[in-house]
Amino acid sequence: MGLKLKNVLPMFVFLLLASTAKAQPAALDVTSEKYGGKPDSDITQALEKAWTDACASTTPSKIVVPKGTFKFVGTTFKGPCKAAIEFQLQGTLQAPVDGSQLPKDDTWIGFDHVDGLTLSGGGTFDGQGAQSWKNNDCNKNTQCKSKHINLRLNFLTNLKILDVTSKDSKNFHVNVFKCEKVEIKGFTVSAPKESMNTDGIHIGRSTGINIIDTTIGTGDDCISIGDGTKNITVTNVKCGPGHGIAIGSLGRYPEEEPVSSINIKNCTLTDTTNGVRIKTWPDSPKDGTASDIHFEDITMVNVGNPILIDQEYCPWNECKKGVPSKVKISNVSFKNIKGTCTDPVAVKLVCTQGMPCENVELSDIDLKYTGNKGPITSVCSNVKPTINRVPQPLACATSAAAA
Ligand SMILES: *[C@@H]1O[C@H](CO)[C@@H](O)[C@H](O)[C@H]1NC(C)=O
Numbered sequence: 004m005g006l007k008l009k010n011v012l013p014m015f016v017f018l019l020l021a022s023t024a025k026a027q028p029a030a031l032d033v034t035s036e037k038y039g040g041k042p043d044s045d046i047t048q049a050l051e052k053a054w055t056d057a058c059a060s061t062t063p064s065k066i067v068v069p070k071g072t073f074k075f076v077g078t079t080f081k082g083p084c085k086a087a088i089e090f091q092l093q094g095t096l097q098a099p100v101d102g103s104q105l106p107k108d109d110t111w112i113g114f115d116h117v118d119g120l121t122l123s124g125g126g127t128f129d130g131q132g133a134q135s136w137k138n139n140d141c142n143k144n145t146q147c148k149s150k151h152i153n154l155r156l157n158f159l160t161n162l163k164i165l166d167v168t169s170k171d172s173k174n175f176h177v178n179v180f181k182c183e184k185v186e187i188k189g190f191t192v193s194a195p196k197e198s199m200n201t202d203g204i205h206i207g208r209s210t211g212i213n214i215i216d217t218t219i220g221t222g223d224d225c226i227s228i229g230d231g232t233k234n235i236t237v238t239n240v241k242c243g244p245g246h247g248i249a250i251g252s253l254g255r256y257p258e259e260e261p262v263s264s265i266n267i268k269n270c271t272l273t274d275t276t277n278g279v280r281i282k283t284w285p286d287s288p289k290d291g292t293a294s295d296i297h298f299e300d301i302t303m304v305n306v307g308n309p310i311l312i313d314q315e316y317c318p319w320n321e322c323k324k325g326v327p328s329k330v331k332i333s334n335v336s337f338k339n340i341k342g343t344c345t346d347p348v349a350v351k352l353v354c355t356q357g358m359p360c361e362n363v364e365l366s367d368i369d370l371k372y373t374g375n376k377g378p379i380t381s382v383c384s385n386v387k388p389t390i391n392r393v394p395q396p397l398a399c400a401t402s403a404a405a406a
Pocket residue numbers: 184185210211212213234
């Protein structure tokens with residue numbers, strides 16, 4: 004009897020430990036013997052193998068890339084997977100410098116059709132893009148050679164990006180497309196202001212996105228919100244250098260869908276060419292709408308054009324100027340926007356002819372011009388905003404000349 008208990012007890016303790024261990028996601032370390040990844044060498048195959056195992060697991064799993072620098076030529080990690088996956092990047096993944104070595108011409112790292120993916124770990128996705136930026140003429144050249152996006156996120160649901168960095172992407176850093184329920188928190192984007200076309204986070208055709216406590220310095224828009232996007236909040240974001248936070252550009256392509264429910268709150272923009280703006284192309288192929296867009300508690304530090312609606316957006320002369328945009332803008336507010344600007348036109352609301360902006364509010368605007376090209380001013384056309392506590396020079400002081 005006594006002997007039996009002695010035998011059973013350790014067995015019971017063992018089972019108890021085994022069952023608590025099971026509750027933790029199994030860690031798939033790419034440097035383990037099973038996957039064989041080594042620092043300073045290419046771990047593409049190791050990561051692909053770990054992904055295959057994680058994706059097949061019926062319980063949540065965790066892929067770990069430990070501290071250190073690892074080369075990675077690129078891949079698209081595909082779902083659907085059987086359970087949630089945490090991709091914990093503690094070290095640095097480095098893309099090839101030469102874009103032609105990447106397996107896809109538009110993506111470095113992709114995630115596709117996964118439910119419950121989390122990117123975490125404090126590590127860095129380093130696109131090593133400095134050589135590629137000079138080739139970034141994709142705006143005007145469809146044959147352009149540099150379309151590699153650091154993180155291309157397609158058809159993901161319940162995605163979290165926590166505490167990781169995207170550095171020197173060859174093109175956009177993060178492209179969110181057809182995603183639902185996304186939290187981006189403690190994320191960092193880092194690239195110099197000369198890096199062309201390196202938007203920080205671009206969101207298209209997605210819903211339920213929450214970006215919070217994030218710092219973005221790059222060579223193009225910090226955050227850009229494209230067509231078909233709804234229910235987005237951006238809070239406590241620091242942007243700069245870069246081109247600011249933008250809704251758009253919209254109204255360029257025929258299949259575009261409405262944009263609505265966008266809330267940008269408590270953000271600071273520093274040394275950016277624009278602050279908060281909505282941009283639409285003239286001569287849109289189809290009617291569109293952008294509505295329910297609110298910018299509140301925004302600090303501007305040396306920002307070019309802090310408050311901007313531009314329905315004559317036409318970079319590189321790629322449009323028929325003078326043909327009005329057909330994107331209807333309504334229910335937009337700019338509230339409590341303070342700080343300094345480097346262009347005397349601090350507020351510019353240029354809406355479309357024949358389709359004026361409706362229900363636009365400007366409240367508590369306090370901006371100082373730091374340059375010497377004359378007094379601070381504002382330009383408005385095809386819009387009659389509601390104005391509360393805005394000094395006269397900023398309250399639609401002049402109207403824009405017809406295009
Ligand atoms: C908006 O998105 C959040 C997730 O960020 C979600 O919890 C909320 O239910 C969504 N609201 C609507 C009206 O869809």
